[in-house]
Amino acid sequence: MALLSAAFYKRDTVQVARELLGQRLVRVWRGKRLSGVIVETEAYLGAIDRAAHTWNGRATERVRSMYLAGGHAYVYQIYGLHFCLNVVTRQSGEPEAVLIRALEADSPLKAATNGPGKLCSALRIDKRLDGESLRGPTIFIERARRSLPNEEIGISPRIGVDYAGEAAEWPLRFFWRGNPCLSRRERRSKDGA
């Protein structure tokens, strides 16, 4: 399977977040291949986005890898317990990223991957992978299929960013509609979440 190209990641963050749906995240750990298909993502839009770690131009040590060129990993620890994996987008110096929120795990992976912390635990992703290339030997993303058609992509506000004021309402969460491995169950009501 072909890796997603370097150019794929250097585009508009929302576009990358949508097109990552259906592609396969692969982690090579102790000679084993741990992988799953991406079914849920969120876009984080840099300085203008109060929900993003790089809001208002923040450039602290933690977020250094968000300033790398698109196609690198940004991994951070949350609540002292969990790690979250992000795909850095756009050009170097443009600190935007896509949070990977859920996977549909490939066999023989057994652990749950329906949440950003859970998928990192299942794929053995931690701070050591922060800043790594996503076209490297230990972690990469393969094209597993064509982009999903629009009607299969659900859209909602992002999860867990209530502190972000107006940005908390922005429709920047994308998910594969009806997939059983989403971090939250898809509601059938009109709000489309």
Next chain:
DNA sequence: CTAAAGATTGGCT
């Protein structure tokens, strides 16, 4: 230096 919160999760009422 000190304090508070967090892009979460799992367990319990």
Next chain:
DNA sequence: GCCAATCTTTAGC
């Protein structure tokens, strides 16, 4: 629905 776990980062003084 509510809350604690657990610790790094960040904001504030």
